[in-house]
Amino acid sequence: MSVCILYIDESGVEELGAGTSHFVLLGLCIQAHDWKPLDESLDAIKARYQLSRTEIHTGWMHRRYSEQESVPSFERLSCDQRRSAVEEQIRRRSGEPDFTAGRSTPYEMAFEQVLTRYQSFLSRSESIGIVVHDNNTKVAPRLHELSLKFHQVGTLYKQISNVVETPLFVDSYFTSMIQMADLCAFSLRRFIENDEADLWEIIEPCGDELNGIKVGIRHYTAKRPCKCRICQAHGRLVRD
Ligand SMILES: [Zn+2]
Numbered sequence: 001m002s003v004c005i006l007y008i009d010e011s012g013v014e015e016l017g018a019g020t021s022h023f024v025l026l027g028l029c030i031q032a033h034d035w036k037p038l039d040e041s042l043d044a045i046k047a048r049y050q051l052s053r054t055e056i057h058t059g060w061m062h063r064r065y066s067e068q069e070s071v072p073s074f075e076r077l078s079c080d081q082r083r084s085a086v087e088e089q090i091r092r093r094s095g096e097p098d099f100t101a102g103r104s105t106p107y108e109m110a111f112e113q114v115l116t117r118y119q120s121f122l123s124r125s126e127s128i129g130i131v132v133h134d135n136n137t138k139v140a141p142r143l144h145e146l147s148l149k150f151h152q153v154g155t156l157y158k159q160i161s162n163v164v165e166t167p168l169f170v171d172s173y174f175t176s177m178i179q180m181a182d183l184c185a186f187s188l189r190r191f192i193e194n195d196e197a198d199l200w201e202i203i204e205p206c207g208d209e210l211n212g213i214k215v216g217i218r219h220y221t222a223k224r225p226c227k228c229r230i231c232q233a234h235g236r237l238v239r240d
Contacts, residue, residue: 004129025110122162
């Protein structure tokens, strides 16, 4: 029986009507025996951009940096020149929601969904799995409590017999795989909110699939009908 690890991270804010129109909670699943080569290749890629031992946060990479825009011919400068030009700029400048939350918060509902879908995948692939979660002091106690309940009585949808332990909370600064989960969650939110498909189209084929239906990705809109690409691929009229 193989062992899987699910890395969970979020994108957007769960508070209704506060900043983002969607809240994404995403689990990136790898086989445990693939962890070492994957972690090493991520380190090698980061080293190419002088980002060894640095946290990659996709939201920051995607942000518009006005300091860079103020530097003439920024694209033609070397890395070191870009860095010192931007530091100089910084020194100069130093100076309605679709649904209402019910008994659970959006975060808890999303966590229950991700865990249920992970269980389905583990069961079909005859694997057992653990969950690794980005450390989040706000939600950690509640997710720990929820996980204990799910282990005892199952989620609303399934017994989670192939998942072991409660989530292990790690610091994303030290854990490259959590940074990759962040990248996937970010790209999904940008796709569903802004129709930015470039990054998401690379990740989308990795979503769990069963009989031609993308069972691994769910867009929750309560009773509001939705025909977006995710809902169509998920076959909303087909039961999970
Ligand atoms: Zn949809």
